Amino acid sequence: MAASSANETDYQGEAGESTTTGLRINRSKTGVRASTPSDNIPELDDPRLYFNRELSTLQFHIRVLEQALDESHPLLDRLMFLLIFSSNLDEFFEIRVAGLKHRIAFGHEEPSVDGHSPSSVFAEIARLAHEQVERQYHILNNHLIPALADQGIHFLRRTQWTKAQQAWVHEYFDDEIMPVVSPIGLDPSHPFPRLVNKSLNFIVELEGHDAFGRTGGMAIIPAPRSLPRLIRVPDSLGREGCQEYVFLSSMIHAHASKLFPGMTIRGCYQFRLTRNADLSVDTEDVSDLASALKGELLARRYGDGVRLEVANNCPEHLSDFLLAQFRLDRRDLYLVDGPVNLSRLMSMIGDSDRHDLRYTPFTPGLPKVLKSDESLFDIITREDVLLLHPWESFSVIENWLAEAARDPNVLAIKQTLYRTGADSGVVNALVDAARNGKEVTVVIELRARFDEADNIALASRLQEAGANVIYGVMAYKTHAKMLHIVRRESGQIRHYAHMGTGNYHAKTARLYTDYSLMTAREALCEDVHHVFQQLSGMGEPRHTEHILHAPFILHSRLIEMIDREARNAHKGRKSHLIIKCNSLTEPQLIRALYRASQAGVQCDLIIRGTCCLRPGVAGVSENITVRSIVGRFLEHTRVYHFHNAGKPETWCSSADFMERNMFNRVETCFPLLDRRIAKRVRKDLDTYMLDNCQSWQLQSDGHYEKRQPGEGEAAISAQETLLYAYSARA
Structure with missing residues (x-):
């Protein structure tokens, strides 16, 4: 299933005509051709030619989530992809969404190069993120957990505990949890606690009177970070040949009454707050960077709230109370059908001895x-x-x-x-x-x-x-x-x-x-x-x-090399470029690629994550293809290849095609001067271009379409092909 972009509705006309943007989309597969002048061709700084960076980044995370449904991956690796999605989304909210909310709060609504204001981008992120989080838990509960159970790996709910397991949980709670948990009753002398970023907590509704005669109300139970979120049941208490696990949250739910003796618990619900985790150090006023960062690291744990995750059975008046405490609104509320901190389940994958449910390990070779x-x-x-x-x-x-x-x-x-x-x-x-x-x-x-x-x-x-x-x-x-x-x-x-x-x-x-x-x-x-x-x-x-190095000459030289391909195409010479990197967001580089496409240069882009360039626009980017490879390994190589009129140049770099890499970082880009090595890297790039198993192609309307082997076509996974090729070479 291809993930949909926020811009998917931009193109719904017939014969390649856009009903909302006025851009003409080229659906032709006939190959490279130079554009002819037309009044319909937009200027290259037209906002309609750019996808929004934040929304494109979110699309990459969705492609990672898609891997959890891909049965070509081993089962525990499918679970790993789902947990990586959860971790990626945490960072996305901590940094990207936090930055948007900060700009909105201070009235900085200037549109970015794509023409979208921070408020409009945030609204679309909220829509997509709610949709995908709900889908994430559906995949977990309806696909992965049943499949794991079929393989003898069980996550036990409280209703599934045997009497022996109940006794073991009771003892575990008394010995391991009770001594380190500190419940906090909420009253004028106990205000709402300052909770650590992404920590597991519970809000509890109480009835009755405590030892001091105070009437029941609400309390918060912060789950100690030192405790594991998933505990394996002793094999002697489980089904033979099975691995069984109990969530810490289930243990606390089952025994929360022990934390409030003599009172009645009307409800206990888990929640987690995500905070702004971006560090801010004023470089002009810092005399000791290390000391300044140490202070900021402490502050990171208590930045402004940006997202609240709450169990989906939590009553509305309690979730509204939490939103008010963190100064958030209902768009920031995510109701989840399961543990609120899924990434902590990674410990189970490391603990499991079911190697048959993971990718077969390999030993890296040597040339x-x-x-x-x-x-x-x-x-x-x-x-x-x-x-x-x-x-x-x-x-x-x-x-x-x-x-x-x-x-x-x-x-x-x-x-x-x-x-x-x-x-x-x-x-x-x-x-x-x-x-x-x-x-x-x-x-x-x-x-x-x-x-x-x-x-x-x-x-x-x-x-x-x-x-x-x-x-x-x-x-x-x-x-x-x-x-x-x-x-x-x-x-x-x-x-x-x-x-x-x-x-x-x-x-x-x-x-x-x-x-x-x-x-x-x-x-x-x-x-x-x-x-x-x-x-x-x-x-x-x-x-x-x-060597080309940023922030000095890398950006200008890359534009020169892209423009050189365009000049060669104008002269009727063969021209071609391949860019492989993690992200493509820098507007001047995007415009250079548009110019090359207009000149008739075939531009093959392999962009793993964020891509703000819109391919397939007639007269602008019809000669540009954008692929994203998502598979067992995280694609991280940055390679720039230019045909250069038959004198090919191949470069490797630490830099992506992003503003920060070109202007705000020290980066290097180095040529492969050994022709044998350069040819080998070019062959690797060709392998990625042939991938029809783990390759997603960016469409003009912003959605990614997963490539599939055609009828009679061999299935090719670039990563698997390279694994075998390099093993053979070694």
């Missing part, structure tokens, strides 16, 4: 060139090495750093870190290198969203080991993925570099697709050196021979 006892330095000196994670092992990077940390000939190591994870092999190697007397410089981005606390701790650990830690540039997040190693060889200084499209994070390298380039090419290494000098020192932008 043949690395399958020897030879030093990585010697191998990289001879040839560039490109890895594609997760199919090729991230441990190569960790091992290279570990080797550098031990190597007496290594003089210095410089590295950027955006997200890296706990107990990182990369960080361990940097610590060892610093302790071994190497000159270690690490540029840590403290403002990596939701990793700020981890990165502050990481910075302290590296500083204690003797590394030089730099927090980047105050007004620009350092998002580039770079490593620079300086080594003395035969009396000469030799440089090595690694550049990638993804983070130095071993866990996500098993889940995200990313390219990693290791090179000893002098020009590339010199460019990396210059970018590091720019980050650590001061002065005008440093010249780079090959």
Whole structure:
């Protein structure tokens, strides 16, 4: 089932004519052609040519939810997709919806490039989000839970507990829950508590008198965050060969009366508040970024409310009471048919030993060139090495750093870190290198969203080991993925570099697709050196021979390369470009792609998530296709390929086609100078273009249509194809 866009009703005319927008939609599949001048062709800054960013982002989350219905995925992975949707939606409300509500509250109703005001976008988000949340719980209750039960995995409701299980729950409540729960009665001396962002809570209606003679009213039970939300029933108390689970919320519901002795509970209902979690640090007034962020991290837990989730059996007067406490209206209320904090169910997937219900594990391979006892330095000196994670092992990077940390000939190591994870092999190697007397410089981005606390701790650990830690540039997040190693060889200084499209994070390298380039090419290494000098020192932008870097030249050069394809098309030369990235929102880049399409350039875009470009508009974007690949692995590679009149150029980058990447971050974009490697990446792109199993094609009306194998056509999953191809290569 294709997810529908907010703009789906824009196109309902016949013969490609829009009844509401006046845009003419080209439904032709005849191939590339140059546009002819027409009075009906809109200007390229016409708001009708752009989809709204927030609504497009929500559409991506809906495509993730669709995976929960896709029976080609193993059952527990289908559940995982549903939980990821829940987690994604949390962040969407914490950041994107919170930002909209902030602009609305302060009267900032200026329309964005798509012509929509914050109020109109928020109204459409509320409609879509309510619809999809209801659908999410329908999928959970009517598809996944019954399917899991058929496989012997049960989520037990209170009415399903056996007497033995009731006794076990009773004991568990007394021993594990009662000692740490603090119910809060609401009266003039006990005002409504300040609840932590996304925490599980219960509102309770009471009758009777308490020990102090106070009459019943309402109380709040905050569920301690230290308690698991899902508890496995001992195997001895369950059905043989089954895994049975009880929700913490069910335990609290069953025994809430113990928390209010002598009083009668008229109702107990779970709820959860989502707050604004975007950090705001005034870069002009901060003298110590780390200290400022520590203060903001505390505030994040208690930002303004943006969404209230309540059990769907909660009486209206209680939900209205909660809305009033958080200064929200009924559009912000989400009634749910199940646990209000679904993402906490991920613990069950990790706990389960039902490997038959998960994707078959695989061991990331190694290119043949690395399958020897030879030093990585010697191998990289001879040839560039490109890895594609997760199919090729991230441990190569960790091992290279570990080797550098031990190597007496290594003089210095410089590295950027955006997200890296706990107990990182990369960080361990940097610590060892610093302790071994190497000159270690690490540029840590403290403002990596939701990793700020981890990165502050990481910075302290590296500083204690003797590394030089730099927090980047105050007004620009350092998002580039770079490593620079300086080594003395035969009396000469030799440089090595690694550049990638993804983070130095071993866990996500098993889940995200990313390219990693290791090179000893002098020009590339010199460019990396210059970018590091720019980050650590001061002065005008440093010249780079090959690398394109933001916020300086990346944006303008990308537009130049897109326009070059358009010029070649105008001259009758073959022209083609492929852009693969996570998001496409930057208006000037979108307009450049429109110009290329008008010139007759075939523009194939593989955009995983947010896409503000509208394909298929006659005279504007009829030569543009937009695909989104959603599957087992999170697509994360950023690759830009240009035909360039038969002299193809292929680039990898840390940057998406977004305003923030082009103008507000430090990013790098590097060419694949080894023709063998460039051809291999081009072949990978072709594989994605052929996908007809996990590929969603963006239509002119804004909805995504899932591609299906045609009659007699082979089913092709790009991710599975690459998994087998790289396994064979290894």
